[in-house]
Amino acid sequence: MSGNVSTTPTAQTDPGSSRRQAFIQLGVGSICVACAGASVFGYEFLAPNVLYEPSPITNAGKPDRYPQGTVTQDLQAGIYIVHGPEGLYALSAVCTHLGCLTAWKPELGIVACPCHGSKFRRDGTKIEGPAPNPLPWLKAWISDEGDLLVDRSAPLEQKQFVRT
Amino acid sequence: MANSLEARLTSLRDTRVWRSIFRSGSGATNLRRALAVQQNVFLHLASVKVRKRSLAFRVTWFLGTLTLGAFLILVLTGIPLMLYYHPSVPQAYADMNDLRFVVSAGVFLRNLHRWSAHAMVLLVFAHMFKVFYRGAYRPPREFNWVIGVVLLLITLFLSYTGYLLPWDQLAFWAITVGSNLISAVPVFGARIRFLLLGGHTVNANALLRFYVLHCVILPLAAVTFVAIHFWRIRKDGGIYSGESKRHE
Numbered sequence: 135m136s137g138n139v140s141t142t143p144t145a146q147t148d149p150g151s152s153r154r155q156a157f158i159q160l161g162v163g164s165i166c167v168a169c170a171g172a173s174v175f176g177y178e179f180l181a182p183n184v185l186y187e188p189s190p191i192t193n194a195g196k197p198d199r200y201p202q203g204t205v206t207q208d209l210q211a212g213i214y215i216v217h218g219p220e221g222l223y224a225l226s227a228v229c230t231h232l233g234c235l236t237a238w239k240p241e242l243g244i245v246a247c248p249c250h251g252s253k254f255r256r257d258g259t260k261i262e263g264p265a266p267n268p269l270p271w272l273k274a275w276i277s278d279e280g281d282l283l284v285d286r287s288a289p290l291e292q293k294q295f296v297r298t
Numbered sequence: 299m300a301n302s303l304e305a306r307l308t309s310l311r312d313t314r315v316w317r318s319i320f321r322s323g324s325g326a327t328n329l330r331r332a333l334a335v336q337q338n339v340f341l342h343l344a345s346v347k348v349r350k351r352s353l354a355f356r357v358t359w360f361l362g363t364l365t366l367g368a369f370l371i372l373v374l375t376g377i378p379l380m381l382y383y384h385p386s387v388p389q390a391y392a393d394m395n396d397l398r399f400v401v402s403a404g405v406f407l408r409n410l411h412r413w414s415a416h417a418m419v420l421l422v423f424a425h426m427f428k429v430f431y432r433g434a435y436r437p438p439r440e441f442n443w444v445i446g447v448v449l450l451l452i453t454l455f456l457s458y459t460g461y462l463l464p465w466d467q468l469a470f471w472a473i474t475v476g477s478n479l480i481s482a483v484p485v486f487g488a489r490i491r492f493l494l495l496g497g498h499t500v501n502a503n504a505l506l507r508f509y510v511l512h513c514v515i516l517p518l519a520a521v522t523f524v525a526i527h528f529w530r531i532r533k534d535g536g537i538y539s540g541e542s543k544r545h546e
Contacts, residue, residue: 180493187497233478234471249475 190287194274197222197282197296205238205245205256213272213284214238214245216256221295224274224284225258231265245269257293343528345536352539361425366524368418373517375411379404383463385509387502390465415457422453434538442530445523452520459512462505473500473508 192211200206200217207214207227212235214225227245229236234249244261245254252265259268270289274296277283282296310316311324322333332346351357382401383393397404426446429435435443462473477495481487496503531537 177493180496182496182503185497185503187499187501232475234475249471 191283191285193277194224194282194284196280197276200282205240207238209235211284211286213286214256215274215282215284218256218295221297222274222282223293223295224272224282225256226270226272226286226289228269229265230267230269231263236269343525343532345532348536349539352537354539357539358537359424359428361421361428365418365421365425368414368421369520369524371414372411372418375407375414376513376517378407379411380513385463385506387465387505390463390505394464394466415460419453419457422450426450429538432538432540439530439534439538442527442534445527445530449520449523449527452516452523456512456516456520459508459516462500462508463512465505470500473504477504 192208192213194208194211194213194215200215200222202217202219205214205216212227214227216223216225225245227236228234229247229249229252231247231250231252234247236245236247236252236254239246243256245256245258246252247265250264252263253261254265254269255261258271271293273285273288273290273294275283276296308324311320317323320334320337322330322337324330335341335344335346379397382397382404384390394408397408399405429443429446458473458476462469477491477500480491480494483490492498494504494507495501496507
């Protein structure tokens, strides 16, 4: 009778101890799985799946609205339509520094950002910082209806002119 | 006159109702006084005994207490402001203007909220400079300094989220610039910005998220960390009053 019962149970001899260990591991493991699941669920919940934002493709109207040698700013769309010697092109008006809306200064012939003073030429190249990059050229094309369309989500790697 | 008032207060403290609320009872013994602090849910965060010299003005300039005062004003003015403000794109700016021009005492509450917010940021910085230059951040109080840094960040984030709510040009461009700063975080920057704004631009989702952060999540976090901050003062041996008595 007394031979089976150990008065000082250790992890090796006491069967209850290893069972307790197993349950603790199971419990801690379950909590870890629940936390990981909650993190994934939380992230998925916080990231909206449907956005009610304006379409990145904007209609700039008929191309003949933009005479030769002009820079026209579309404040709502945040773009410039420039008609240079080689044709039309669309330029993002969003400063590459911290996302402020730049403005065309006709008296100086440059694009300037009101927030932190970046300046750009009419082809988007940088005159002075703090902007790290030039204003990107945006994909522009003439639709079947003859309207000039600009995709603000599609910056161009190379300069492309829209010929009218 | 003063004696009769005191006698009346003492008899009030011995009534059954009072004793059922405040268990410590009356009497000027040290035990009663200690129990009055220890058995009160708000006061128990503070020490039962305080050194007289740590209450002197020159020790703290009361900057921590003043910060708490600014925070309490912000809570008390912020809750009534919520009753007239709808965090939606068509209404937010109009509601803010209604608070300024139409609602009785609205302009007072709004301006008090705004100035207290500025004061709180200033007081938090002043408090931290005072603690730093007195060396009160040193062990055993080093963890309470860390809690204080967390409270500084919560204060700044409260200011930042509150900045968007008037929904005017200043608010819109400030949050546009600020959220683009977040994009500079390595690897996750763009994702953090997307989750914070609930979209790619400052829009309806961003306004609602900033409102919930400003009115619910951040105040709850602030209260929690303030409670830990005050409790740690007691646990770390009370307010640092210059133990090495060099030139204090």
